[in-house]
Amino acid sequence: MQAILAARLFDGVDAVPIDRPVVLVDDGRIAGVGAEVPAGAEVVDLGDVTLLPGLVDAHIHLCLDAGTNPVGRLATIGDDELRVEMRAAARRALLGGVTTIRDLGDRSYLALGLRDEFAADLTAGPQLLTAGPPITTPRGHCWFLGGETEGVEGIRAAVRERAERGVDVIKVMATGGELTVGTWPYQAQFSVEELRAAVDEAHRHGLPITAHAHGVAGIANATAAGxxxxxxxSFITPTGATADQAVIDGLVAAGVTVSATLGHLPGFTATPRTVSLIADLNVVFARIRESGVRVICSSDAGIGPAKPHDVLPYGAGEMVELLGYSTAYALRSVTSMAAQECRVGDRKGRIAPGFDADLLAVDGDPLADITALRSISAVIRGGQRVR
Known part of the structure; x- marks a missing residue:
């Protein structure tokens, strides 16, 4: 048994009021949390750090290289080379303190193989949950990943295929997106009837389903579909972003969680349009917060240079600094709340007996200063130290 000592402890829900807390780890799981070191335990003193659950990124793309042209890059490489790059991206996320990731769009179901690799060797990568190629319309958003379909029966068949392959979640593109030429993020792609068929089929197979949706019509359709x-x-319009209170109220009434894809490396070059859009989005998400929508913080990592695969801590910072959430809420949103949305909340995202010993140690106190989340001192996955 290991006894891991730290100066402070955030357990995934709140700070633990113990001076010099001790986390006991046995066979890759947390055996206890307290103030005493049992006789015979191996002591691992991490020093003046805050110990947290390993972070959970509920929206990441391992197949996108976070370069200046990730879609163009994808078109130039085969699956073998892509698998190597995805493996490296996952490793970067792990070293950045992200011990669980949900890949919401890959090519050729490559993430399924990596999921098995990382399950066999915990130090190789994070716990990986995967959606396979996202379901989209013909030439719709991210069609190049191989998930094109149309019509109620087509979308049901697409969900069945993914379920039979063993995915962890279904991803459907309810609107267009910035990455795909010929689509627009403010335009809906599927009807409510088609989306309901996707939801019904996913739930019939015991799978959660999430919808990429920027514009108000796509958000409303996805909410109505369940x-x-x-x-x-993001409530993007042709000229900016504007919250629709009726649609926000619908999200609250339906109990739908919003996965806010936040986080950018500091100093990234933003066009005047992007600067204006960010200002609009801050107002949109202030309205979402005030209305009581359940929100988790994810990253959409991989889509550009400002979003490498370990960018999630910056997203938590933006949640506090730009959107007005408390530090405690932001930390929950990248630990216990995100784990719940990914359907692994019974073993991830908490420092509590019986949970996996996926741990992150950071210098300073992120409850006092959220930027401390970027000052990584140690990363532990399944009881094994990887950084």
Missing amino acids: VDTVEHC
Whole structure:
């Protein structure tokens, strides 16, 4: 048994009021949390750090290289080379303190193989949950990943295929997106009837379903269809972003969680349009917060240079600094709350007996200063130290 000592402890829900807390780890799981070191335990004193659960990124793309042209890059490489790059991206996330990731769009179901690799060797990568190629319309958003379909029966068949392959979540593109030429993020792609068929089929197979949705029509359609989560939920219009209170109220009434894809490396170059859009989005998400929508913080990592695969701690910072959430809420949103949305909340995202010993140690106190989340001192996955 290991006894891991730290100066402070955030358990995934709140700070633990213990001076010099001790986390006991046995066979890769947390055996106890307290103030005493049992006789015979191996002591691992991490020093003046805050110990947290390993972070959970509920929206990431391992197949996108976070370069200046990730879609163009994808078109130039085969699956073998892509698998190598995805493996490296996952490793970067792990070293950045992200011990669980949900890949919401890959090519050729490559993430399924990596999921098995990382399950066999915990130090190789994070716990990986995967959606396979996202379901989209013909030439719709991210069609190049191989998930094109149309019509009620087509979308049901697409969900069945993914369930039979063993995915962990269904991802459907309810609107267009910035990455795909010929689509627009403010335009809906599927009807409510089609999305309901996707939801029904996913739930019939015991799978959660999440919808990429930027524009108000796509958000409304996804909510009416009964999806579990809406990714982005940015209320983008042709000229900016404007919250629709009726649609926000619908999210609250339906109990839909919003996965806010936040986080950018500091100093990234933003166009005047992007600067204006960010200002609009801050107002949109202030309205979402004030209305009581359940929101988790994810990253959409991989889509550009400002979003490498370990960018999630910056997203938590933006949640506090730009959107007005408390530090405690932001920390929950990247630990216990995100784990719940990913359907692994019974073993991830908490420091509590019986949970996996996926741990992150950071210098300083992120409850006092959220930027401390970027000052990583140690990463532990399944009781094994990887950083």
